[in-house]
Amino acid sequence: MSIMDVFFIASFTVPEKINVNPQSILWLLPLIASISIVYKATKIRKIKAAGFLKEVVILFGSIVIFMVVTAIVLCALAWLITE
C-alpha cells in the first residue's frame, strides 16, 4: 500500500472541521443537487443530456427557492413573536 493510499484511507477516519455558523447551511446544496439528479433519473424514461440537465436545474432551483422562502417566513414569525 503506497503512502498516497494510506493518506486517502486516513482522510475517511477523521471528521472534517465544520463550524456551527450560517455558512454551514451551504452543505445543503450538494445534497439538494444529488437529490435532484437521482429523482430526475427515476422520472425521465429517455435521458438526453440537455433536457435532463434542464430538468435537474429547475428542480434544484425550486427546492432552493422553497427553502429560502420557508426560512424567511420562519425568521419573520420568530421576529414577530419575540419583538
Add this chain to the structure above:
Amino acid sequence: MTQRSKEAHALFLFLVGLLAWLVPGAGHLAINKKKHAIIIFVTIALTFCAGLYIGSVGIIDSVGAKPWFIAQLMNSPAVAVLGRISKAGDYAVYARPNEIGQIYTSIAGLLNLLCIVNAVYWAHLRQTETIGD
C-alpha cells in the same frame, strides 16, 4: 400469463431489486438503462463517500444510531461491513460533521431505495408491455 411465466417474472423482479441494492444503479443496468445506471451509481456513490469523508467512518453506527444505520444500509450490504469496521475501531465522530455525514449517507441510502423501487417498477412495466404486444 401462465403460472410458470408468472414465477419467472417474479424471480426476475426480485433479481432486479437485489442487484439494485447490491450496487446502486445495477438494477437499471439489468433492464438496459445504461445512462440511468451510470447517473445513479455516480451520484449515490459520491453522496455516500462525501458523507463518510465529512463525518469519518464512525458515523456508521449500528448500535448508537440504529435508525440512521438502517437508512445507510439501503446503499448496499457493503455498509454492514463498514459498520463492523467502525464498531471494531475507535473512530472520532462528533458534533456538526457527525450530523452532516449521517444526513448525507442516509439520504444516499434513501435515494437508492427510490432507485430500487423504480428499477423493479420499470422491469415489471417492460415485461407486461412485452406480453401486451
